[in-house]
Amino acid sequence: MPPRQLEPVEALLMKRLGSYTHEYTERDLCLYALGLGCGLGDLKYVYECHEGFAALPTFGVIPAHPVAMFVPLEHYIPNYDRGKALHGEQYIELQEPLPTAATVITTAQVLDVQDKGKGAVVVLRTTTADTQTGKQLAVNEFTTFVLGSGRFEGVKQPLPRAPAAMAANAPPDRPPDVVRQVATHKDQAALYRLSGDYNPLHIDPSVSSRVGYPLPILHGLATMGVSVRQLLAEYGADQPDSIANIKVRFAKHVFPGETLLVEMWAVSPSKVVFQTRVQGRNAVAISGAAVEFRAGRMQRQASTASKL
Numbered sequence: 078m079p080p081r082q083l084e085p086v087e088a089l090l091m092k093r094l095g096s097y098t099h100e101y102t103e104r105d106l107c108l109y110a111l112g113l114g115c116g117l118g119d120l121k122y123v124y125e126c127h128e129g130f131a132a133l134p135t136f137g138v139i140p141a142h143p144v145a146m147f148v149p150l151e152h153y154i155p156n157y158d159r160g161k162a163l164h165g166e167q168y169i170e171l172q173e174p175l176p177t178a179a180t181v182i183t184t185a186q187v188l189d190v191q192d193k194g195k196g197a198v199v200v201l202r203t204t205t206a207d208t209q210t211g212k213q214l215a216v217n218e219f220t221t222f223v224l225g226s227g228r229f230e231g232v233k234q235p236l237p238r239a240p241a242a243m244a245a246n247a248p249p250d251r252p253p254d255v256v257r258q259v260a261t262h263k264d265q266a267a268l269y270r271l272s273g274d275y276n277p278l279h280i281d282p283s284v285s286s287r288v289g290y291p292l293p294i295l296h297g298l299a300t301m302g303v304s305v306r307q308l309l310a311e312y313g314a315d316q317p318d319s320i321a322n323i324k325v326r327f328a329k330h331v332f333p334g335e336t337l338l339v340e341m342w343a344v345s346p347s348k349v350v351f352q353t354r355v356q357g358r359n360a361v362a363i364s365g366a367a368v369e370f371r372a373g374r375m376q377r378q379a380s381t382a383s384k385l
Contacts, residue, residue, distance in 0.1 A: 086153045086229065089187045090236055095147045098208070099140035100180045105272070106132050109139060112269035113302040114261060121315075125177070132175035134309065134320045135302040137215035138167065139272055141203040142298075144185045145219055154190065154197045154226045164297050165198070166220035166326045166365075168242035172213045174318040180208045188218070189235035197226040200238070218242045241322050246350045246367040253340035255377075257307040258356070261295060263334035269299040290330065297327040300337070300362050304353045307339040308368045312349050312375050319374035321347075326365035331355055337362070347375050 103125035110122035110133055121129040151157040182205070189200040203217045218238065266279040274296055277284040285293045305323055313319035331337065336356040344350050347370045353363035 083155065083229070084152050086190050087232055087234075089148075089150075089153045089190060090232060092149075092187070094144070094185045094187075096182050096184045097140075097144045097147070098180065098182050099143070101140065102178045103130070105139075106130075106136060106177060108268075109133065109136050109272045109302075112265065112272055113299060113306055114259065114265060115306070130177055131317045132177060133302065133306065134171055134175070134317045135169065135298070135305050135323065136175055137169050137171055137205070138217055138298060140181045140205050141183045141185075141215070141217045141219075142273060144183050144203050145201055145221070147185060148187060148199070148201060150197075150199065150223070150226075154199075154223065155229055156225050157197075157223060158225060161196075161224040161226075163222045163224065164219070164327055165222045166218075166324070167298065167301060168216075168218040168220075168239065168322065168324045170216040170239060170241070170322040171318075171320055172215060173207075175214055176207060179214075181205050181214060182208050186236070188238055189232055191231040191235075192227050192229050193222070194227045195224065197223045197229070197231075199223065200235070202236075202238075239322070241324055241367070241369060244324060244365075244367060246324060246365045248340070248350055248352060249342050249344060251342070254343050255311055255341040257311065257339045257341070258336060259303055259307060259339065260336045261303065261331065261333055265299065265333045266293055266295045267333075269296050274298065290332075292332050295331040295333050295335075297363075300327075300331050300353060301325045303337060304339045304351065304363055304366070305368060308341060308349055308351060311341060312343070312368070312377060313370060314374075314376055316374070319370050321369045321371045323368050324366060325363050327362070328364040329355065329360040329362045331362050343375075343377070347372060349375070 201219045338354040341351045
């Protein structure tokens with residue numbers, strides 16, 4: 078058969094993509110928090126009868142994540158292989174406090190597709206709304222690098238993006254203001270996957286070995302959630318609605334059981350730049366990262382545990 082004729086990539090920006098309806102309950106919030114390593118010291122996230130029971134802010138990515146499957150990239154970029162798609166960056170904008178149980182609907186739009194020579198970079202924006210109230214809850218931007226899909230003409234006029242989604246977030250040239258140490262556990266990926274990311278790379282050693290990892294790796298979004306949990310405790314008074322947006326770049330892998338060092342720099346009255354290192358390997362797992370807090374909500378806490 079002759080190769081498929083690709084459609085103009087510019088048309089993908091105007092394409093109507095499908096919507097995805099997702100129902101979650103208090104149980105899902107507890108399971109997600111447990112997958113990030115929360116436990117009895119974090120009752121407001123793992124115990125539905127706690128008076129302050131709440132969703133962690135990074136849960137905002139969970140209802141949106143399946144929508145990426147709806148983008149028919151194979152019709153627009155050459156040699157597309159979903160198995161070679163790498164999650165490069167994530168941006169989450171929280172527009173309302175996440176309900177502790179809801180039915181939500183997520184819609185998607187491609188913002189940009191660029192040829193990077195060895196592959197393609199695709200930026201997808203999703204918007205998640207509460208079906209009962211109609212309120213928009215969260216906006217996500219997923220940046221994906223697709224290996225082997227280069228050598229095409231990229232989009233000439235990308236659609237506008239939020240400035241915080243494109244910020245470089247380089248750490249200042251000084252020691253971190255805070256470093257928090259947090260240990261992952263060896264079964265963490267097996268637990269985190271139950272929140273919806275069933276990629277076998279994170280649980281099946283035969284799959285991880287085929288792509289060059291001696292062991293299954295922790296989900297990048299799990300490393301993000303663990304890291305942001307530390308910033309929430311340190312600068313957000315452990316109040317999930319204090320966070321306005323989150324931006325991270327996934328730089329290196331983490332093996333379940335490794336210890337993370339979350340390094341934080343307060344760079345304004347409402348913004349903390351951070352990076353997450355893997356202790357013992359001197360590898361930066363998350364870079365170019367920041368959390369912006371709502372006006373007047375960022376405050377430094379007196380930290381007594383897990384701080385270096």
